[in-house]
Amino acid sequence: MSLLVDDLHVHYRTLSGDVQAVDGVSFGIADGEIMGLAGESGCGKSTLGNSLIALTGRMRYVAGTVELDGEELPIGVPDKMVPYRFRSVSLIPQYAMSALNPTRKIGKLTTELLRSRHVDPRAVLPEMVRRLELVQLSSDILDRYPIELSGGMKQRTVMVLSTLLNPSLLIADEITSALDVSTQKAVAEMLVEFRTRGFVKSMIVITHDLSILYQIADTIMIMYAGMMAERASANTIVAAPRHPYTKMLIASLPETGVRFDESRLAGIQGRPPSLLGPPRGCRFRERCPVAYERCAEVPPVIEVAPGHLVACWRAG
Amino acid sequence: MRSYFSRKLVTYGLTFFVAVTIDWAIPRLMPGNPIQGLIARMTLPPGASQAVTAYYEKVYGLNQPIWHQYLSFWTGLIHGNLGQSIYVVGSPVSSVIAQALPYTLGLLVPAILLGWYAGNKVGAMAARRKVLDNTVLPAGYLLTATPYMWLALLLAWVFGSVLRILPLAGGSTFGMPPSFSWPFIESLLQHWFLPFASLFLVGFGGWAIGMRNVIIYELEADYAHYLEALGAPQRLIRRYAFRNAMLPQITGLALAIGAVVAGALVTEIVFAYPGLGSLVFNAILNSDYFLLQGIFLFIIIGVLIANFVVDVVYVLVDPRTRIGMQGGRT
Numbered sequence: 340m341s342l343l344v345d346d347l348h349v350h351y352r353t354l355s356g357d358v359q360a361v362d363g364v365s366f367g368i369a370d371g372e373i374m375g376l377a378g379e380s381g382c383g384k385s386t387l388g389n390s391l392i393a394l395t396g397r398m399r400y401v402a403g404t405v406e407l408d409g410e411e412l413p414i415g416v417p418d419k420m421v422p423y424r425f426r427s428v429s430l431i432p433q434y435a436m437s438a439l440n441p442t443r444k445i446g447k448l449t450t451e452l453l454r455s456r457h458v459d460p461r462a463v464l465p466e467m468v469r470r471l472e473l474v475q476l477s478s479d480i481l482d483r484y485p486i487e488l489s490g491g492m493k494q495r496t497v498m499v500l501s502t503l504l505n506p507s508l509l510i511a512d513e514i515t516s517a518l519d520v521s522t523q524k525a526v527a528e529m530l531v532e533f534r535t536r537g538f539v540k541s542m543i544v545i546t547h548d549l550s551i552l553y554q555i556a557d558t559i560m561i562m563y564a565g566m567m568a569e570r571a572s573a574n575t576i577v578a579a580p581r582h583p584y585t586k587m588l589i590a591s592l593p594e595t596g597v598r599f600d601e602s603r604l605a606g607i608q609g610r611p612p613s614l615l616g617p618p619r620g621c622r623f624r625e626r627c628p629v630a631y632e633r634c635a636e637v638p639p640v641i642e643v644a645p646g647h648l649v650a651c652w653r654a655g
Numbered sequence: 656m657r658s659y660f661s662r663k664l665v666t667y668g669l670t671f672f673v674a675v676t677i678d679w680a681i682p683r684l685m686p687g688n689p690i691q692g693l694i695a696r697m698t699l700p701p702g703a704s705q706a707v708t709a710y711y712e713k714v715y716g717l718n719q720p721i722w723h724q725y726l727s728f729w730t731g732l733i734h735g736n737l738g739q740s741i742y743v744v745g746s747p748v749s750s751v752i753a754q755a756l757p758y759t760l761g762l763l764v765p766a767i768l769l770g771w772y773a774g775n776k777v778g779a780m781a782a783r784r785k786v787l788d789n790t791v792l793p794a795g796y797l798l799t800a801t802p803y804m805w806l807a808l809l810l811a812w813v814f815g816s817v818l819r820i821l822p823l824a825g826g827s828t829f830g831m832p833p834s835f836s837w838p839f840i841e842s843l844l845q846h847w848f849l850p851f852a853s854l855f856l857v858g859f860g861g862w863a864i865g866m867r868n869v870i871i872y873e874l875e876a877d878y879a880h881y882l883e884a885l886g887a888p889q890r891l892i893r894r895y896a897f898r899n900a901m902l903p904q905i906t907g908l909a910l911a912i913g914a915v916v917a918g919a920l921v922t923e924i925v926f927a928y929p930g931l932g933s934l935v936f937n938a939i940l941n942s943d944y945f946l947l948q949g950i951f952l953f954i955i956i957g958v959l960i961a962n963f964v965v966d967v968v969y970v971l972v973d974p975r976t977r978i979g980m981q982g983g984r985t
Contacts, residue, residue, distance in 0.1 A: 393880075393883055393884045424884060425886045429884075430881075432881055432884065437876075437877040438877050438878055438880075440899070442898060442974055443895065444974075455887050455890075456887070484974045484975070501885070
């Protein structure tokens, strides 16, 4: 196991109280595994991803442990996390298009960043040039300012920069959401290529786009309202989901060959609950078509098949 | 790059022409007449005033049609001749200005640049230290909201009148002959300090607040968060943020120069400082068209040059303007 997360709780501080964005999530990722992390907006998937590398502003670590390659990550203590960032855990942020300082040439930015992390740029830059070529960027972008690149080019530059020190774990946060469909596919394939070539050992790909995950992820974890709903191999999630939420998510995807003027695309009625004092019991209860009395209690995570985890009373 | 600067130069040329035309027109729109003031100060036998007025109008060219006056103003200007002062009788305007200019420059240049530099430094520091922020922010708002001459009056009262440690008025001790000696320089500095301090403090407050706000904004920018996620030390992130935050401050400097010049004029009047400000004051009182024109001409040139320098500096420090000029994509 490359990554082991155990009962992680991360809250957001707001004026009206703590938002329980990640509320007791446990999972593991094997070496070389690409795990997709999916769910609606506000389900805590980005919070989970970000908390593994850098807690931002109002995020507060509450409880739980994170272990990477057998070493515990001090994710609650920002200063102690610094040595792990970039080297062991890295991030391709949601805002990759604006992640580069606009007034520094990309080469200079890279050099300064590497120096600040006590890495000799001369030892790494040739590799960076090779990797840029791998993602179809010429090495002269190092001599350009970020504003001279297109959005897709910036995205690929950030991908190369983030993975330059061969981190064990890469968190890719919504990296395809701002791209058009053909670029999405190319970016997704590059992620797989990076894993294959060993630039990164394992990966968490956060997205709300299940179709992208189906193409690249080995396993998929579905989150709902700060908790894990289901986790299984990508094929199982798509073909044989057990959690009613997953089933409805899959059903709401358009299928090829189906004319949607005849049958309306199914959606999920209602909204996710507020995480500022979430309801007791199963958090999906209100929107769930198969809910019954037992759902007033929090459903335990059970392993219905090897590697297939579901948190639902009906699944057992 | 070249087309950018030639475009800028045309703009500056047009601005100069319009500003100088207005500069020529405004004194002539004032009520009163310079010759009348001059005559009033003379003791003339009854009946002679008409002849004297006609004589002086001829000497100063004021009897000619207005368009002719305007044209000869430009011809004079091109030849470097700004005319004769009416108020300082018998002196050419250029030499009257030449006497006052060093005082104003000595006041303005350090006040603008030091105020800008110190304000930015302190503002940047305030953005990351809570204690400093809680003191700099209210002090900055108070200072920047203070009118120049009010702060000048306050300083004059406290240091000149109550504490009596600094002189109240003038450019140097009255009656002391100008010389390159230590007592004279000391006297110059003593007289210079209060007007300088009032200009410096007002500017300082504004810049400190501006810088603090921009830095806080920059530290929340995406690139700052990305660097943090990659474990870059705060030092590097702050350096980037500071540099990026400087860009709007440079533009702000260009915009502020005009206002500071106006502030300096009033401040000089408060301290009876022998710079261009006091000269403007006396020129207005005496309806001295030529002197007023000449002073404002220098102010116009000064403001335009300062703006041009800022334009050039901006191109040097912000890659985005450079790329925009080369027709690059954004």
